[in-house]
Amino acid sequence: MQETTTINNNFKSEEYFINMGPQHPATHGVLRLLLTIDGEIIKKVEPDLGYIHRSIEKMCERDSYQQIVHLTDRMDYLSSHINNEAVCLTVENALQLEIPERVKVVRTIIGELTRIASHCLWWGVMGMDVGALTTYFYGFRDREMINDIFEETCGARLTMNYNVPGGLMWDIHPNFVNRVKAFVKHFKTKIPEYDRLLTGNVIFQKRTKGVGVLSKEDAISFGASGPVGRGSGYSCDVRKYHPYSALDKVTFKESLQTAGDTFARYQVRIQEMWQSLSIVEQLIDNIPEGEHRVKTNAVIKLPKGEFYQKVETARGELGVYVISTGTKNPYRLKFRSPGFSNLSLLNHIAVGGKIGDLVATMATLDLVIPDIDR
Amino acid sequence: MSYFSNIFYGIKTLLTGMRVTGKYFLNSRKGAITQQYPDNRGILKMFDRFRGEVIMPHDENNEHACTGCQKCEIACPNGTIEIIWDRGLDEATGKKKKKIDQFVYHLSLCTMCGLCIDVCPTDAIEWGQNFENSVYDRTALTRVLNKPDSKIRPGVED
Numbered sequence: 299m300q301e302t303t304t305i306n307n308n309f310k311s312e313e314y315f316i317n318m319g320p321q322h323p324a325t326h327g328v329l330r331l332l333l334t335i336d337g338e339i340i341k342k343v344e345p346d347l348g349y350i351h352r353s354i355e356k357m358c359e360r361d362s363y364q365q366i367v368h369l370t371d372r373m374d375y376l377s378s379h380i381n382n383e384a385v386c387l388t389v390e391n392a393l394q395l396e397i398p399e400r401v402k403v404v405r406t407i408i409g410e411l412t413r414i415a416s417h418c419l420w421w422g423v424m425g426m427d428v429g430a431l432t433t434y435f436y437g438f439r440d441r442e443m444i445n446d447i448f449e450e451t452c453g454a455r456l457t458m459n460y461n462v463p464g465g466l467m468w469d470i471h472p473n474f475v476n477r478v479k480a481f482v483k484h485f486k487t488k489i490p491e492y493d494r495l496l497t498g499n500v501i502f503q504k505r506t507k508g509v510g511v512l513s514k515e516d517a518i519s520f521g522a523s524g525p526v527g528r529g530s531g532y533s534c535d536v537r538k539y540h541p542y543s544a545l546d547k548v549t550f551k552e553s554l555q556t557a558g559d560t561f562a563r564y565q566v567r568i569q570e571m572w573q574s575l576s577i578v579e580q581l582i583d584n585i586p587e588g589e590h591r592v593k594t595n596a597v598i599k600l601p602k603g604e605f606y607q608k609v610e611t612a613r614g615e616l617g618v619y620v621i622s623t624g625t626k627n628p629y630r631l632k633f634r635s636p637g638f639s640n641l642s643l644l645n646h647i648a649v650g651g652k653i654g655d656l657v658a659t660m661a662t663l664d665l666v667i668p669d670i671d672r
Numbered sequence: 673m674s675y676f677s678n679i680f681y682g683i684k685t686l687l688t689g690m691r692v693t694g695k696y697f698l699n700s701r702k703g704a705i706t707q708q709y710p711d712n713r714g715i716l717k718m719f720d721r722f723r724g725e726v727i728m729p730h731d732e733n734n735e736h737a738c739t740g741c742q743k744c745e746i747a748c749p750n751g752t753i754e755i756i757w758d759r760g761l762d763e764a765t766g767k768k769k770k771k772i773d774q775f776v777y778h779l780s781l782c783t784m785c786g787l788c789i790d791v792c793p794t795d796a797i798e799w800g801q802n803f804e805n806s807v808y809d810r811t812a813l814t815r816v817l818n819k820p821d822s823k824i825r826p827g828v829e830d
């Protein structure tokens with residue numbers, strides 16, 4: 299970078315700014331970035347939000363607790379099952395409901411499959427952002443199998459809404475176990491292929507190593523979570539520190555990298571796919587028998603007080619904070635969404651880089667815009 | 673020297689990647705997942721639980737199981753369901769009883785959350801697997817689910 303910043307005296311250099319987005323393929327949604335640039339060097343990145351704001355938090359104040367669940371599908375739609383789970387866990391903990399083991403295990407399996415599906419999509423799009431179109435098709439091919447599993451059991455491919463306060467909407471489909479096993483077998487041969495195709499590729503490495511470096515201290519102070527934080531060596535896996543559902547019964551390694559650059563965040567996600575696969579494998583063979591749902595009142599009223607539950611979505615820590623006054627609607631419901639905090643550090647790590655690096659950096663932040671705007 | 677080894681290393685990693693794509697290129701038929709829609713319309717079958725639209729099944733006597741209790745209307749988060757009801761004479765008991773006149777379903781508003789079907793005490797509504805819902809006029813998406821002249825199946829109570 300050094301040589302390009304030395305200004306040739308014959309030419310006058312001037313800062314100017316351009317809009318990246320709201321309709322830009324690399325922002326993966328309607329996010330507008332105001333870039334102040336000098337030549338190709340980025341001086342400042344200002345995200346402009348609100349293009350897809352649907353006031354979900356306000357709608358939650360109007361809705362009953364059963365109805366809130368389906369709204370969270372529409373936040374981080376790639377982790378929709380985990381979002382649903384977060385709301386359901388909050389309600390169940392507040393009511394002190396005893397949840398059957400079967401529900402916990404199924405929730406965890408589907409949650410980890412969601413994580414894999416999300417990372418598959420991210421991997422495909424990441425490759426495409428840095429110029430490798432093939433990855434896109436391979437990522438989607440593998441995600442397709444998971445989507446079929448979801449469609450058969452939950453009825454939908456993306457906005458599943460399979461969790462209800464008290465359990466699951468239906469029991470798992472008879473084909474579920476076989477399909478998941480077939481997927482695990484299939485996907486084990488595919489991750490090494492991902493590595494051969496993209497991870498080892500020299501162009502890809504040149505474009506990602508040393509780009510968008512985030513130090514551990516900054517990761518903590520910006521509130522980074524998920525693979526973004528772990529790529530900087532900040533151990534922050536909610537699944538490890540505050541296990542929920544059946545995650546306390548499985549063993550898995552938290553994937554950590556210390557470099558903090560784009561490539562480190564890439565590696566964290568690839569490792570997470572392996573870890574998620576191993577979690578699914580540990581659970582799939584012994585799903586306990588039992589009820590798939592416990593009865594709740596038709597009108598759920600939470601006791602008076604404040605409740606908080608956090609889960610690890612594919613993007614990081616999602617927190618659900620409910621203030622209840624004892625009525626059938628929450629008085630206030632706040633989502634702590636991982637995408638919003640991760641976006642806040644974009645300016646910090648992109649300044650000094652080039653526009654092309656910004657695209658690569660954004661790809662590993664793995665932003666989902668509806669999650670940021672809500 | 674490292675200049676040349678860098679070049680060779682670069683070429684090697686590119687070839688490794690090309691091997692993967694080459695494998696799929698040669699076996700393109702085996703791994704293909706693309707669906708030939710709409711050519712495969714005849715054999716394309718959605719999963720049983722697929723949420724395409726809310727339907728109200730009628731039996732051969734043109735009878736349904738909806739009592740008009742309006743629980744689905746209350747459970748729906750966005751006013752997709754409107755039940756226009758009436759009181760009619762129950763033939764068995766001779767008493768006046770609530771019955772539906774029109775079960776209006778706005779497909780254009782429905783988020784497919786499934787709460788209505790979940791809450792229905794008599795399983796009067798269920799998921800339909802139709803997914804080809806595009807129309808030229810959006811008023812066509814407002815449907816009346818109970819068929820004309822249909823009645824509630826005798827014996828269904830909520």
Ligand code: SF4
Nearest residue numbers: 738739741742744792
């Ligand atoms: S469909 Fe079911 S819930 Fe809705 S009014 Fe009819 S009986 Fe009641």
Ligand code: SF4
Nearest residue numbers: 748782783785786788
């Ligand atoms: S599926 Fe959900 S949105 Fe659609 S009619 Fe039923 S309750 Fe309403």
